[in-house]
Amino acid sequence: MAAKYIPNEIEKKWQEKWAETGLYRVSEDSPRPKYYALTMFPYTSGDLHIGHWYVMAPSDVQARFKRMQGYNVLHPMGFDAFGLNAENAAIRQGIHPYTWTMQNIENMRRQLKSMGAVYDWDREVITCQPDYYKWTQWFFVKLYEHDLAYRAKAPVNWCPSCQTVLANEQVIDGLCERCDTAVIHRDLEQWFFRITKYADELKEHVGIDWPERIKIMQRNWIGRSTGTEISFALDHPVVDEKEIRVFTTRPDTTSGVTFMVLAPEHPLVPKLTVPERKAEVEAYVERSRRQTEIERLSTEKEKDGVFLGSYVINRLNGEKVPIWIADYVLLRYGTGAVMAVPAHDERDFAFALKYGLPVIHVIDRTDGIAKSFAMAGTMRPGLKQSLEAANITFIETSNGGLYVTLHGDDQIDRYIEMVKSSLLPGSWVEIVGSRWLFIFASEEGVTVLPFDSIDADRLILAKCKELEPNVRNRRTVMEMLWGLEFYHDMLFHTEYGTMIHSGPLTGTPGDQTINTVTEWMEQQGFGHATVSYRLRDWLISRQRYWGAPIPMVYCDKCGIVPVPEEDLPVLLPEDAEFRPTGESPLAYNEQFVNTTCPQCSGPAKRETDTMDTFMCSSWYFLRYCSPHYEKAAFDPEKMKYWMPVDLYTGGAEHAVMHLLYVRFFIKALRDMGIVHFDEPCNRLYNQGHIIAEQRKMSKSRGNVITPDEYVIDLGVDTVRVYFMFLGPWEQGGEWDDSGISGVRRWLNRVWNLVIEEYTPRVESDGVRTELQRTTHQTIRKVTGDIERLRFNTMIAALMEFTNYLTKIRESSSVSQADWNEAIEKLMLLLAPSTPHVAEELWEQTGHYYSIHSQDWPQWDEELAKEEEVTLPIQISGKMRDKITIPAVLASTITKAELPQFARERSTRIAEYLEGKKIKDIIYVPGKILNFVVE
C-alpha cells in the first residue's frame, strides 16, 4: 500500500526546497518573453483573511501557468503599509505605528508564504520603509516641478472622528469610509495634484483590455459634459464684478430663467445680500455648512433656499432675475452658480412652486398636446356639441365643466376659435401645454394673452385675481395652474423641442437648439461653448503622522521650496506624539518642523502634512522591477523590460480611486519622459468578493475568517482549489465551507490514482485512442480556462479527467506507457493549482525536480477531435431521440438522405415520422437534426 496523502508534510517539505533552490527567483536576463502578473498588494490592517486569499490564490495559479508556458514571469508581493489604521491603533493602544505595521506584515507574510505562491520575496516592497517613501517624495517634487502639484485653500471633507481630510472618494453616503462618522466641510490650505489636466485622456481607455464596467465607472466619475457658459449681467453698487457666470447643458432654455441660484458658500453671497435679509441668509449659510454633501443633494429632502434681495439681468431677454442661494448648488461643481429654468428642470420647478417664483415655458412639447379646462358657467351652451363635431376629446364634470385635451395645432386653433365665441364676459380660459395662452372675455370683447414672460405672468395673474376670488392667494400663474391636477403633466418637461418665447431664437427646431443658441450667444458676447468635469483635482494632504511627509519647506524669504533630492527622504521622526487634534502630530514636533531653507539656508518650516496613501500605491509596481535600486525610484532598464503590467488583478472597489490615480500617475511620468508607455496595465481583471454574513469581511465587523485553520486541517492545495471551484472568480459570493471536503476527497483520489500501481490487462486500441482524445481535450479545456481566468470550470474539467482515469484503471485496458503518459499530463495540468501535491507526485513517480520548471503540455487538435458525434433529433422542435454517428458522416450527409437515415437508425424517430408529412428539415452538422412535420 502506497503512502497516504498527508498535506502538511509535503507542503513544508516543498516550500523549504523551493526557497532553498531559489526556484522562484526572477531575473531580467532570460531568453523567455516577459510576463508581469500583478495583484493589488494588501493593506497592512492585520491578519490576512480568506478574502485576501480569494484575490491571490487564483492570480498565483495564472502566474504559475504562464511560467510553465515559457514566460519569464514577475509575480511580486508587497505591502501598502502607511495609513490611518496604524495610527488609530497607536492612539488606542499606545503602540508605535511602525511596530504595529511591521508586526502585521510579519504575520501576513507568514500566511502568504503558507499559500505556496511563486512570489519572489527578494522583491518585496513595503511603502512605509524610508528606502521606498524617499521615492514617493521624489515623485511629489517631480509633480511639483512640472506644475502638477499646487497648494490651494479649499473646502474639504473633514472627518471629525478621524480628525483628517478625506478625498471625495473616501466619503461614502456622507460618512467617513473608515469610521462611518458624518463628514463636514472645512476650509484648509491643501496640496492638490492636477489630475483634471488629464481628464480627457483618462476618459478614453486606448489600447487596453479593461472590463467595460470599470471603463464606464471611470467615465462617469470623470463626468465630462459639454455645455455653455453664460454670463448674466450684474449691476450692483457694492460689487466690483459685473457678471455672474453659470454653466449649463441646456442653453436653449435660457430665456426661461426666472431665478438664479448660488451655492451658499459662494464668495459673492455676503456682498449681494441686502441688509434686511442679512440675518436670514447668514443663518442659512451656517446651516448648510454643517450639512454633509449627501444631505444637501439628497432627492428625498425638499429643496429650500433664501432670496438675497439682489438681481442679475438675463442678457437674452433683458429680464431681471432674482438671486437665491440654495444648498443643492455646490461651489465645487461648475461655477458654483446655476441658472434656474423651472419650466424644464424638475428640481427648479419644485423650488419655484415652493417660493412662488414664475415658471415660463420656452421649449415646445414634442407631442403637440395641449390641455384646457372650461370651467362650469364660463361658456355659452353649445361648446360641447362643437367639440364633438370637431372630434376633440374631453371629459365633462358633474356640474358641466369640460376637461379638454387637444392633439395638434389644428385642434388647438379650432378650439381657440370656439372658445372665443363661447366665452362669457367676465370669464377666462387658459390653454396649456403645446400652447400657452390665456383668453379673457369682457363686455368690450375677447383678449388673448400669451403666457410668455415674467411680465406676462404678472399681468395675467392680476387679471385672474380680479375675476376670481379663489386665486387671490396665488403668487404666480403656475401656482394657480398647479391647483388643477388635470394640468400636472403639462406644466414641466425636460425634452428637447422647438424654442418658443425666446425672442430672436424662437422657432429654432429641437435638434439644432444647443448649437444655434451657443453660436448666437458667442456672437452677442455673453456665452460660449465649454466643457465641464465632475472630476476634481486630487487632494493629497493628510493631517496625519503615518504617511510619507510632503517634502516641502516654507521659507519667509524664498516661499515654497521643495526638498532637494540629496536631502530625501524627509524622515518621519520616531518620537511623535499621537493626539487626535486635527493637526498632524508632526506639527508639534519642533525638531521636525524647524529646518533651514534649501535655497537660502535661512530658518524655515517644514510642511507637516503627509501624503494620501494612494500616492504610495500609484507607483509600487514600478518599484517591484528593481526593489533595491538606490540611484532612483527604479532602474530604467529593468522598468523598460517589465513594464507595462500584462495582467492586473484586484477588486472593483478601486475602480475610481486607485485605478484612476495610477493611470494619471503614469501619464504624468510619461510627459516628464520618465516612462515610455501610456497606460500602466494592458489587461485588468476584477475578481469578486468573498463576503461573510452578507458583508465584506473586516475586523471591526468581527466577521473575519482566516485561511489558517483550513490550511492546517485540509492542506493548502485543497484551500487553493476550493477558492477556484466556488464559482466564477469575478462573481465572488458568500463564504460557505460546506463543499471544501469534496475538494479534499478529490485530491485524495488524485493522489491514489497516481501513486497506486497500475497493471495493464487487456490492451485495447479503441480505449487507447479514447484516452488520448480525452487527455488532449482536457489539456485544451484547462489551458483555455486559465487563459480566460475561468478557474471554476478548469477545476471541474480536471475532476472529470480524474473520474475518467479512474474508470480506465478499473478496466486496465491501456498499456503501462499510455497510462504513464496520461498521468504525467494530469500532474502537469495540476501543477499551477495544487503546486505541492503535483511536486510530490512528480517526485514519487520518478521525475526530476521540479515539476514547476516543466513545459506546459500542448494539445493536438487532431487527437482531440471526436470520432463520433451524438446527434440529437427533434420532431418539430421537441427532442425525441439521439443517435451516435461517425463525425465524418455528420459533415457529409445530405439533407435528402436524412429522413431515411434517421428512420433506419432510430425506431423511435421512425414511429414519430410514421404517416407524417415532413415540411422542413433543419440540419446543423453534428449539432442538431430537426424534422418539422405537419
Add this chain to the structure above:
RNA sequence: GGGGAAGUGUCGGAAUUGGCAGACGAGCAUGACUUAGGAUCAUGUGCCGCAAGGCGUGGGGGUUCAAAUCCCCCCUUCCCCA
C-alpha cells in the same frame, strides 16, 4: 432618479454564446466494505405522473424550425453614481 451586473435543482454553480438544460461538486437516499473514518466504493437524485408522457432556467408577451441565451414590458437582489 440614472448607470452597471445578476436571477437556472435542496445548495455552489455548468451550458463551446441561438442547437441534448442541470457538467463538476455539495447535500440527500439506498446498498457494499471495514483496522468504525473528517473514511472509501457503487447506484440513484429538477418537478408532476404507476406509465406513456407532460412541465420546467424570476413573471408576462414576442421573434425563431429551435430561446437560460435575442427583443419588449414587469418583479427581485447586489454594486456604482446622484
